[in-house]
Amino acid sequence: MIRLFETHRIRPYQELTGLWTIIPAEGELAGNELLTMVPGCWEQVPGLENYRGQALYRKTIACGGNVRLVFKGVSHTADVLWDGEPVAHHYNAYTSFDTVLRNVQEGEHTLEILVDNRFGPESALHIPNDYHTYGGIIRPVVLETLRNTYIEWVHAIPEKHNGEWMLSLKALVKNLQEEPVDVEMISRIAGQEIIWPKTRVASEAVLETRAVVANAEEYLPESPKLYLLHTELSEKDQIVDDLTERVGFREISISGKEILWNGRPIRIKGFCRHEDHALFGSALPLEAMVQDLITIRDLHGNAVRTSHYPNDERFLDLCDEMGIMVWEENHARGLDEEHMRNPHFRKQCLDCIDEMIRQDQNHPSIMIWGILNECASDTEYGRMCYQEQFARIRELDPSRPVSFASCRFNNDICLDLVDIVSYNMYPLWYSTKQPKEYAKELVEYAGTAGGLGKPFIISEVGAGGIYGYRNDACLKWSEERQAQILCTQIQEVLNMEEICGMFIWQFCDVRVSEEWSMNRPRTMNNKGIVDEYRRKKLAYKEVQREYGRFSSYR
Numbered sequence: 001m002i003r004l005f006e007t008h009r010i011r012p013y014q015e016l017t018g019l020w021t022i023i024p025a026e027g028e029l030a031g032n033e034l035l036t037m038v039p040g041c042w043e044q045v046p047g048l049e050n051y052r053g054q055a056l057y058r059k060t061i062a063c064g065g066n067v068r069l070v071f072k073g074v075s076h077t078a079d080v081l082w083d084g085e086p087v088a089h090h091y092n093a094y095t096s097f098d099t100v101l102r103n104v105q106e107g108e109h110t111l112e113i114l115v116d117n118r119f120g121p122e123s124a125l126h127i128p129n130d131y132h133t134y135g136g137i138i139r140p141v142v143l144e145t146l147r148n149t150y151i152e153w154v155h156a157i158p159e160k161h162n163g164e165w166m167l168s169l170k171a172l173v174k175n176l177q178e179e180p181v182d183v184e185m186i187s188r189i190a191g192q193e194i195i196w197p198k199t200r201v202a203s204e205a206v207l208e209t210r211a212v213v214a215n216a217e218e219y220l221p222e223s224p225k226l227y228l229l230h231t232e233l234s235e236k237d238q239i240v241d242d243l244t245e246r247v248g249f250r251e252i253s254i255s256g257k258e259i260l261w262n263g264r265p266i267r268i269k270g271f272c273r274h275e276d277h278a279l280f281g282s283a284l285p286l287e288a289m290v291q292d293l294i295t296i297r298d299l300h301g302n303a304v305r306t307s308h309y310p311n312d313e314r315f316l317d318l319c320d321e322m323g324i325m326v327w328e329e330n331h332a333r334g335l336d337e338e339h340m341r342n343p344h345f346r347k348q349c350l351d352c353i354d355e356m357i358r359q360d361q362n363h364p365s366i367m368i369w370g371i372l373n374e375c376a377s378d379t380e381y382g383r384m385c386y387q388e389q390f391a392r393i394r395e396l397d398p399s400r401p402v403s404f405a406s407c408r409f410n411n412d413i414c415l416d417l418v419d420i421v422s423y424n425m426y427p428l429w430y431s432t433k434q435p436k437e438y439a440k441e442l443v444e445y446a447g448t449a450g451g452l453g454k455p456f457i458i459s460e461v462g463a464g465g466i467y468g469y470r471n472d473a474c475l476k477w478s479e480e481r482q483a484q485i486l487c488t489q490i491q492e493v494l495n496m497e498e499i500c501g502m503f504i505w506q507f508c509d510v511r512v513s514e515e516w517s518m519n520r521p522r523t524m525n526n527k528g529i530v531d532e533y534r535r536k537k538l539a540y541k542e543v544q545r546e547y548g549r550f551s552s553y554r
């Protein structure tokens with residue numbers, strides 16, 4: 001399944017899900033033709049559990065005409081070949097890319113992707129880190145057949161004016177033929193038609209329109225009403241393409257220290273969640289994603305932070321359907337100035353932002369765009385990078401507030417750049433400070449450094465606990481200690497007047513890079529409320545009880 005709803009009724013498409021050939025380039029299995037699942041991680045292939053290198057994926061496909069290949073996520077660098085010819089290159093595991101092959105001869109063709117998950121100077125964002133960069137085609141691959149013109153994307157921003165819901169619509173239309181073509185578009189939503197302006201398209205054009213959607217029901221976390229927005233493209237009165245998106249009528253705004261969801265102040269009871277699973281690596285199937293969100297709901301959680309990269313569209317579709325609020329962020333974790341001065345860093349970050357917002361901006365569940373988790377927000381060069389990335393986000397989507405998770409405490413010089421101030425803190429784990437005292441110090445500093453009067457979120461808080469390690473002395477790394485710390489952290493912080501929410505670090509235990517293993521028992525980050533198999537730790541009941549004391553509105 002590519003999305004939780006059908007994206008085309010007219011454009012033919014097929015998902016290339018299933019068994020592919022994989023040929024490792026190095027190591028003991030170099031040159032062997034193995035079988036693997038796509039989507040999937042090569043770490044699930046016997047003998048490749050620790051493989052960091054290149055591998056060639058291959059699949060034979062029968063098709064013809066104008067063929068569009070969409071890759072939803074390849075970890076972490078892809079070089080795509082079609083019948084042996086290079087046709088696309090992409091860096092970053094967590095955002096989609098595509099390529100269009102014109103006038104393909106009807107018949108069988110060979111699709112190959114050389115996938116690379118190595119670390120090195122070419123990769124500024126995938127580095128040895130406190131999470132694992134898996135290898136493989138971790139998200140779906142889709143083959144579409146196009147006519148001469150097609151809709152690449154439709155973006156729909158809901159706005160309320162004078163008590164009525166409107167949609168501000170934009171679409172990118174592409175023309176594969178040499179001569180320009182006149183196109184017409186019509187969208188349908190909630191039984192209503194929206195006519196776009198007739199447009200002459202040379203190679204591509206952005207079309208815009210706005211319309212009131214009468215009697216639209218609002219989208220709220222407790223009643224997540226979704227509408228399909230179906231758009232058809234015509235040439236000379238003949239429908240040649242279509243695209244369906246899904247929208248929810250809600251507005252996110254800031255009022256003083258409050259984050260408002262359709263005008264009501266929310267309280268975030270969230271979890272930071274890596275895409276990681278003992279059985280699937282970072283290529284979780286839909287069933288596992290559903291299970292994670294049902295568990296988060298059972299914990300009385302109402303929000304997820306996609307730490308630290310854009311998430312699978314299907315997961316975001318599920319958040320839309322379940323009314324789980326999302327902080328989505330670009331791909332970066334703990335990069336200091338030296339890392340940020342990698343010559344590829346700025347472009348790789350901006351590319352990730354472009355692709356993240358192009359891909360995900362219609363999801364009503366996404367309420368905050370985040371960037372650069374715990375990067376160098378305490379230096380002038382780092383500030384320039386934060387500034388540059390916030391400017392790009394606000395240019396692409398001014399409808400959502402922006403933030404970043406800081407760990408630079410009272411050295412942070414970027415708090416004036418955000419709509420919402422967010423800090424990661426680990427009282428009683430990395431620090432002996434009491435949670436309330438720690439949070440008050442952060443709020444106080446933020447008030448002197450550009451954050452005065454802004455909403456304040458604790459974007460990470462938590463403690464480690466190794467599943468199955470029980471200890472009556474409540475020693476560190478025991479489940480008892482983790483439960484005790486989390487209980488205190490939530491009790492002391494979540495009802496603070498200055499704080500409008502928190503994200504627990506983290507939902508589940510995750511694999512980390514070998515380079516981190518000396519301070520990560522099991523070569524895992526063990527701060528999950530459940531372990532990598534989703535087995536509950538003692539902290540589960542504590543979090544469930546304490547989160548359950550609070551409503552989702554302040």
Ligand code: ADA
Nearest residue numbers: 130333373374424460525527
């Ligand atoms: C940081 C970081 C997380 C994780 C956490 C930890 O806050 O943002 O990715 O590494 O620390 O477990 O220490």
